[in-house]
Amino acid sequence: MMLKRPTSAGWAVLAIGVLCAVGFVDAALAQTAAPAAPAATDAAAAAAPVPNKGDTAWMLVSSALVLMMSLPGLALFYGGLVRTKNMASILTQVFAIVSMVGVIWTLYGYSLAFSDGGSMTPWIGGLSKAFMHGIDANSTAATFSNGVVIPELAYFVFQMTFAMITPALIVGAFAERIKFSAVMVFILLWVTVIYFPIAHWVWYVAAPDDVANAAKALAAAADGAAKTAAQAKLDEVTGAVGWLAGAGALDFAGGTVVHINAGIAGLVGALIIGNRTGYGKDLMAPHSLTMTMIGASLLWVGWFGFNAGSNLEANGTTALAFVNTMVATAGAALSWLLSEWVVKGKPSLLGICSGAVAGLVAVTPASGFAGPIGALVLGLVVSPVCLFFVSTVKNALGYDDALDVFGVHCIGGIIGALGTGILVNPALGGVGITDYTNITGNNAGTYDLVTQMIAQGKAVGATLIWSGVGSAILYKLVDLVIGLRPSVEEEREGLDITEHGERAYNI
Amino acid sequence: MKIVMAIIKPFKLDEVRDALTAIGVHGLTVTEVKGYGRQKGHTEVYRGAEYAVNFLPKIKIEVAVVQGDVDKTVDAITATAKTGQIGDGKIFVIPLDQAVRIRTGESDGAAL
Numbered sequence: 001m002m003l004k005r006p007t008s009a010g011w012a013v014l015a016i017g018v019l020c021a022v023g024f025v026d027a028a029l030a031q032t033a034a035p036a037a038p039a040a041t042d043a044a045a046a047a048a049p050v051p052n053k054g055d056t057a058w059m060l061v062s063s064a065l066v067l068m069m070s071l072p073g074l075a076l077f078y079g080g081l082v083r084t085k086n087m088a089s090i091l092t093q094v095f096a097i098v099s100m101v102g103v104i105w106t107l108y109g110y111s112l113a114f115s116d117g118g119s120m121t122p123w124i125g126g127l128s129k130a131f132m133h134g135i136d137a138n139s140t141a142a143t144f145s146n147g148v149v150i151p152e153l154a155y156f157v158f159q160m161t162f163a164m165i166t167p168a169l170i171v172g173a174f175a176e177r178i179k180f181s182a183v184m185v186f187i188l189l190w191v192t193v194i195y196f197p198i199a200h201w202v203w204y205v206a207a208p209d210d211v212a213n214a215a216k217a218l219a220a221a222a223d224g225a226a227k228t229a230a231q232a233k234l235d236e237v238t239g240a241v242g243w244l245a246g247a248g249a250l251d252f253a254g255g256t257v258v259h260i261n262a263g264i265a266g267l268v269g270a271l272i273i274g275n276r277t278g279y280g281k282d283l284m285a286p287h288s289l290t291m292t293m294i295g296a297s298l299l300w301v302g303w304f305g306f307n308a309g310s311n312l313e314a315n316g317t318t319a320l321a322f323v324n325t326m327v328a329t330a331g332a333a334l335s336w337l338l339s340e341w342v343v344k345g346k347p348s349l350l351g352i353c354s355g356a357v358a359g360l361v362a363v364t365p366a367s368g369f370a371g372p373i374g375a376l377v378l379g380l381v382v383s384p385v386c387l388f389f390v391s392t393v394k395n396a397l398g399y400d401d402a403l404d405v406f407g408v409h410c411i412g413g414i415i416g417a418l419g420t421g422i423l424v425n426p427a428l429g430g431v432g433i434t435d436y437t438n439i440t441g442n443n444a445g446t447y448d449l450v451t452q453m454i455a456q457g458k459a460v461g462a463t464l465i466w467s468g469v470g471s472a473i474l475y476k477l478v479d480l481v482i483g484l485r486p487s488v489e490e491e492r493e494g495l496d497i498t499e500h501g502e503r504a505y506n507i
Numbered sequence: 508m509k510i511v512m513a514i515i516k517p518f519k520l521d522e523v524r525d526a527l528t529a530i531g532v533h534g535l536t537v538t539e540v541k542g543y544g545r546q547k548g549h550t551e552v553y554r555g556a557e558y559a560v561n562f563l564p565k566i567k568i569e570v571a572v573v574q575g576d577v578d579k580t581v582d583a584i585t586a587t588a589k590t591g592q593i594g595d596g597k598i599f600v601i602p603l604d605q606a607v608r609i610r611t612g613e614s615d616g617a618a619l
Contacts, residue, residue, distance in 0.1 A: 081553075283558055285551060350553050391555030404554060 049149045049209070051140060055313040059154040062309025066161035069302030070098050070168055077295025077357070078172050079504075080288040081350075081403050085494025086176045087287065087504035093171045093183050098164040100184060101191055105160045107131060112196040114159065114204055122243035124197050125204065132156070142207030143312040144434070146443075150312055158309060163199070166258045167191055172403030173266030174273045174484075176284075177491050180499045182484045186474055190265065194470045198261055198463055202251050204242035208443075211237055211436035219439070234437065248433075248452065249459035250424060252321065253310035255365025255416040256463045263410025264464050265471040267401060272475045273484050275400035277491050289349050296353035300329055303360045307367035317431070321367040324375035325360065331379030332359020339384045351387075354408060358386040361412035366420040371429020378419045382412050414460055421456035425449065508603040508615065511580045513568045514542060514596040515588040520566050526583040527570065534619075538567045546594030565596060571606055573616050 075094040079087050101109070111129035118126060129135060139152035167187045171178070214237045218230040239246065244256075251257060276284065286292060308322040336355025341347040362382040363375050370378065390407035401407060424430040425447050433445030433452075478484060485491075490498040497503065515523060520537065527535060541562035548561035572580050581598055589595050608618040 283560070284556065285553055285558055344552055346552070348552065354554060387554075394555045407555075 049140070049147050051149055051151050051154075052313070055143070055148065055150050056154055058314035058318070059150050059158055059309060059312065062305035063154070063158045063161050065302045065305025066158070066165065066309065067098075067302075069299050069306060070161070070165045071095060073295050073298035073302050074165065074168055075295065076291045077299060077353075078175065078403050080291030080293075080295060081172075081286045082175050083284060083494070084287045084505055085496055085503075087496065088500055088502055089180065089495035090171070090175060091504070092500055093180065094168045096180075096184060097168045097171070097187050100188065101164045101167060102160060104188065104191060105163050109163055109191065109196055110156050110159065112192075113163070113199040114155075116240060117200075121204070121240050122246065123201070125200050141312075142209065144208060144317075145313060145315070146208045146212050146436075148313050155312065158312075159199070159203075162254060162258060162306075163191060163195060166195055166254075166262050169258070169262035169405060169409055170266045170269060173270040173401050173405040175402040176495065177273060177276050177485055179482070179484060179486050180495075182478050182482050185482060186478045186484075189474050189478070190471065193474065194265065194467050195257075195261065198466060199257050201242040201244040201462065202249060202257050202459060203245065205245045206237050206241050206436070208436045212439050214238075215437040215439050238437070244455075244459045244462060247458050248455040250369055250420050250452070250456065251365040251417065251459060252368040252420070253307045253364045255361070255413045255420065256459045259361045259364060259409040259413030260417065260460060260463045261413075261467045263406050263408075263413055264468045266405030267399070267410065268468055268471045269475055270399055270401045270406070272472065272479070275398075276402065277488050279400045280398075286350065289353075293349060293353055296356055300356055300360065303329075303364075307364060311368055317368055320372075320431070323372050324363050324367045324370055327372050328363035328366075328375040328379035329356050329359040331376045332356060332362065332383045333379075335359075335380045335383035336387055339387050343387070354386070354390070354404070355383045358382050358408050358412045361409055362416035362419065364413070365416045366423050369420055369431055370423035371431075374419075374423035374429050378416065378423065381419075382415045385415060386412050417456050417460050418453065421452040422449070424452065508571060508573055508606060508619065509577050510601045510603050511568075511570045511572060511577065511584070512599045512601060513570075513584045513588065514540065514565050514598075515568065515584070516590065516594060516596060517564060517566045519588045519590075520568075522587040523568065523584055526587040527580065530576075530579050530583050532570055532572065532576070532580060532583075534570070536569045538569075540565050540567045544594065544597070563594065571603055571619050573619060 071094065075091050078094065079090045082090055108127060108130045110132070111127050112125045115125040115127075115129045117124050120126070135152050135156065137151065137153065140149035141152040141155035143150060167190055170187075170190070171183060211234070214230070214234040218227065218234050221227040221230040244251075249256070278284070303325055304322050307325045308318045311318040311321055333352050333356040336358065337347045337352045340351040359379040359382060362378050363370075366375060366378060386408050389411045390401075390404045394401060394404070394407060422428065424432065426432040430447075433447045434443050435441075435445030436443055438444055475484065486495065486498060513523070517539075524535070542565050543561050543563055546563055548559060548563060551558045551560055568584070570580060577600060581600065584598055605614065606618040607614045
């Protein structure tokens with residue numbers, strides 16, 4: 001039998017295979033090693049909490065729901081909006097991004113986003129959990145409640161689905177004029193350099209039990225020296241967090257981490273890659289609003305996992321996030337429908353679907369913090385603003401954000417992130433601020449509008465700058481090495497044939 | 508022989524077909540086409556993108572007839588396809604050199 005010399009693709013597959021094999025061996029050996037000792041070693045934290053079956057079941061279901069948001073939700077939402085000759089390319093890009101990020105997350109993404117980074121902890125995690133080192137069926141992860149944990153594997157896979165969908169959102173901005181190889185390489189770099197750090201900045205928080213134990217130790221400290229030591233310990237626990245979390249920025253399910261992040265990366269991509277050939281002259285109408293509506297519907301249903309699942313357990317706050325996701329979306333869908341009816345003369349299907357998505361985006365950071373009426377107002381407000389950006393602003397400035405990633409996700413995310421700072425106010429029905437050091441006061445913190453808006457502004461600004469500038473650098477890099485755009489002839493023929501050798505439709 | 512080619516409004520197809528059958532025309536070819544004459548198109552708006560769609564969907568009928576049947580064919584189509592509104596369509600009569608029935612090999616008048 002003649003063995004063929006492997007092609008470059010073959011070497012790549014071999015390399016990935018070797019890496020995975022090393023990972024398997026490493027993880028298997030790690031199973032029997034004791035994981036890092038938990039911070040609670042004193043008698044006050046007697047028996048370590050064990051996961052609850054309801055919480056675990058809910059987290060696994062939520063993870064499945066969020067995967068469904070990508071496949072086929074986002075895939076069809078985007079797919080229906082492009083021309084038939086590019087349908088398979090959009091579907092393939094989304095599917096491939098989800099798959100690739102799933103592997104990357106397992107190998108090193110989870111570790112970079114959600115492990116201790118030593119002195120670098122405010123900025124990025126370390127590699128202590130690379131290849132899932134130390135994580136097994138008995139490992140636990142903290143929730144937002146004292147004494148409640150979930151299996152770390154459930155947290156791992158839940159967060160994985162977020163890492164999968166965020167980069168998939170970006171491709172809508174430069175749909176119909178990018179090479180598949182460029183997408184894959186760009187996204188590989190993007191999740192590593194942009195997504196994992198931002199997720200770490202916002203969501204790498206101190207476990208409530210660790211904070212409570214340190215606070216109890218401080219309260220119990222007898223003399224000056226003990227108090228100083230206990231205070232230092234408390235500061236260490238509350239300080240070993242992502243810097244935006246430490247600044248008090250609130251983002252329940254990813255308004256900044258997912259939507260503003262993907263939105264600005266999409267806009268920068270659309271600007272760097274340039275408009276579609278024939279933009280403004282050729283007919284580029286959506287080939288199937290039916291598919292887009294199916295996608296939008298799956299996104300709405302899946303988003304309950306995205307928002308309500310972000311509470312990491314199944315309780316009243318989870319139900320609040322669920323309700324907010326329903327109410328804000330309904331309000332936003334209705335608001336876009338009516339706004340378009342007034343401004344453009346006809347209520348459209350694409351409009352109501354876009355409104356629903358805009359509402360979902362805006363309520364994402366607010367879902368576990370706002371009250372339902374606040375969420376409703378957020379939904380009613382976001383649609384006219386996003387409608388303004390996707391029509392008036394986009395046409396005035398002439399950029400081809402093909403599927404309105406910036407106009408819906410970035411703008412909607414900014415409104416949601418800033419709105420969260422306002423709506424978390426208990427006076428407006430919000431849940432208020434949580435302070436885990438306030439162990440005698442039921443974790444109640446103090447809300448101040450100005451302080452909170454500054455924190456929200458930091459999160460929005462940091463995301464826009466890191467993702468905007470970072471993505472620009474990565475686009476340029478990929479363009480230099482591989483080239484981002486297909487030729488004009490290839491673009492005219494359609495990416496399905498030129499990039500994938502197939503047609504989405506053979507009718 | 509002639510080919511009578513008619514561009515008509517799509518919903519008129521069944522009426523025209525029945526009228527042609529009634530006058531003894533037993534075969535025709537139908538194509539879905541787009542076109543415009545004096546009838547204006549419409550505007551489609553997708554979020555911020557506005558497209559003026561000038562082509563309207565029509566049906567094209569092609570019937571091969573012997574010279575003697577041309578007039579009654581044209582009359583039948585005109586009578587049934589007409590609505591009185593702009594966009595009713597047009598009929599073109601085009602010379603036909605040869606016709607063959609593939610199954611039997613009959614040609615010209617016997618083939619129609």
